[in-house]
Amino acid sequence: MDHQPFEDWILDESSINQEQKESLSEHLNQCTNCAQLSYSWKKVESELISARMVSPNPGFVNRFQSNLIARKAEAYQTQSIKSLLIIGSSILFVMGSLITWLFLTKTPGEIIVKSVTMFTGVTEAYINLRYIVLNFFSSVPPYLPYVFLIFTIGWGLILLLIWGLTIWRFSRKGLEQK
Incomplete structure (x- = not known):
């Protein structure tokens, strides 16, 4: 006898229809293995429902957040090292291939x-x-360096003004979240 559909129905009763429920109850009356599974699963469900929620120890959030920052920094460092190793080994491989090709084709x-x-x-x-x-x-004519200096300072002031307005806008209104 194939127990698989009945075991699936026992573990997920919310997705079965009325006909499948009747078939399952008939099967549970005949099969001791599936009846034991159903009984054990109902006990597990009742334990999960009746279990009380344990509150975390004091300072857990602070420790978790500080550890999270450290773990993120470590993950970033690991990723950077892996990227550097991959890029470096790729460059060494390409350079080695080119040098080998050069010495094989030229005297x-x-x-x-x-x-x-x-x-x-x-x-x-x-x-x-x-x-x-x-x-x-x-x-160059003698006045050209002064013209260049005035031009550079003018553009610098314009860009500084735009940057200041952008920072002011973001600090006043904040970033829009999508």
């Missing part, structure tokens, strides 16, 4: 020549860029 002489060429190219680009910047600033 050491080619690698040295390309490295020296790249280094001298970067150095030459830096020298040229520095020359361009110095030449630009030497040809």
